[in-house]
Amino acid sequence: MGKILITGGAGFIGSHVVRLFVNKYEQHHIYNLDKLTYAGNLENLKDIQEKHNYTFIRGDITNKDFIDELFETYKFDSVIHLAAESHVDRSISNPLEFVYTNVIGTVNLLNAAKTIWGCSKDKVTENKIFYHVSTDEVYGTLGDTGLFTEETAYDPHSPYSASKASSDHFVRAYHDTYNLPCVISNCSNNYGPNHFPEKLIPLCIYNIKNNKPLPIYGKGENVRDWLFVEDHARAIDAILHSGKIGSTYNIGGHNEWTNIDVIRLLCKIMDKKLCRVDGTNEQLITFVKDRAGHDLRYAIDSSKLQHELGWKPSLQFEEGLEKTVDWYLANEEWLKHVTSGEYQKFYEQQYVNR
Numbered sequence: 001m002g003k004i005l006i007t008g009g010a011g012f013i014g015s016h017v018v019r020l021f022v023n024k025y026e027q028h029h030i031y032n033l034d035k036l037t038y039a040g041n042l043e044n045l046k047d048i049q050e051k052h053n054y055t056f057i058r059g060d061i062t063n064k065d066f067i068d069e070l071f072e073t074y075k076f077d078s079v080i081h082l083a084a085e086s087h088v089d090r091s092i093s094n095p096l097e098f099v100y101t102n103v104i105g106t107v108n109l110l111n112a113a114k115t116i117w118g119c120s121k122d123k124v125t126e127n128k129i130f131y132h133v134s135t136d137e138v139y140g141t142l143g144d145t146g147l148f149t150e151e152t153a154y155d156p157h158s159p160y161s162a163s164k165a166s167s168d169h170f171v172r173a174y175h176d177t178y179n180l181p182c183v184i185s186n187c188s189n190n191y192g193p194n195h196f197p198e199k200l201i202p203l204c205i206y207n208i209k210n211n212k213p214l215p216i217y218g219k220g221e222n223v224r225d226w227l228f229v230e231d232h233a234r235a236i237d238a239i240l241h242s243g244k245i246g247s248t249y250n251i252g253g254h255n256e257w258t259n260i261d262v263i264r265l266l267c268k269i270m271d272k273k274l275c276r277v278d279g280t281n282e283q284l285i286t287f288v289k290d291r292a293g294h295d296l297r298y299a300i301d302s303s304k305l306q307h308e309l310g311w312k313p314s315l316q317f318e319e320g321l322e323k324t325v326d327w328y329l330a331n332e333e334w335l336k337h338v339t340s341g342e343y344q345k346f347y348e349q350q351y352v353n354r
Ligand code: NAD
Pocket: 007, 008, 009, 010, 011, 012, 013, 014, 033, 034, 035, 036, 037, 038, 039, 040, 041, 059, 060, 061, 062, 081, 082, 083, 084, 085, 086, 087, 101, 105, 133, 134, 135, 136, 164, 186, 187, 188, 189, 190, 191, 196
């Protein structure tokens, strides 16, 4: 693997991937490239920031000249690309930001890797890999039955999922046109520590703690397939090392829950943790206007990954959710900083953004 570039490593999933790789692969060097948007927070990586095999670089993947120069300077061997605008609701109010980062940013990285690795159709590039981290949302929505497989046709509904679908198409196009050694994974909903409190689970943990309403879109009947974030990081490790170039792998938890049931379970766990009378937190549940274009159900068939690479989820949801709640209750400072935006003011003084 040699020099590994991880983009978006200061975000939720990226920080767990960076930590796993820095600790596991001491002989390789991990470069974390992140713009530090509102979702990027170096506090997520405090425990590994001094490691000899880790370097943080602040920069924007939409800046083509900067990206070209970066690849020219470091000559990365592997790229794990996670940097993205990731929140569906934000994509509904500001779609263009998602096109810039998720589509143009991805193409800038593909171009830089192609150039530095000298890829072309008549040549096989050995020992290099461009790993694109994508989402199950590109497949659209399911009815009451069925699962997304790697063969499911793309049918994105939100500006976020349309931008991720577009980036996936570019990755495949670079593989087919220039022989760029690529692999893609499409994962279901992650949960766990360091999740930004705009997403359903961390938002509700924060609101329960502060006795605020828990906003449930529509009737709370939408279904998501939840996976503990460290299991996603392990899957990325397995695919990077043993995945077939040119392939796609679905990653999921086999763990479908309606939103209302997730929040009821969370309320129950937090009644206990906060020593509140059973049923107290459920009274905070508030049904609000539905999300526009809200996909009804996501559910992943990850049998290809399980059979080919031997990966499987390690945690039951109840156990993972309790672990997540414990982390948030033990990390009040982190929550305070991200909800006040304090960390961003610090980064503006500390790092030049390119
Ligand atoms: P996140 O929003 O927590 O983190 C994204 C990171 O990317 C942040 O650190 C941010 O600063 C950085 N970033 C954003 N724009 C950038 C730019 N222009 N240049 C450089 N860095 C930039 O997202 P996440 O939830 O950790 O998701 C990571 C990846 O995994 C995304 O590609 C997302 O589509 C995908 N994914 C997420 C989930 C999920 O449940 N969260 C599930 C499947 C796939």
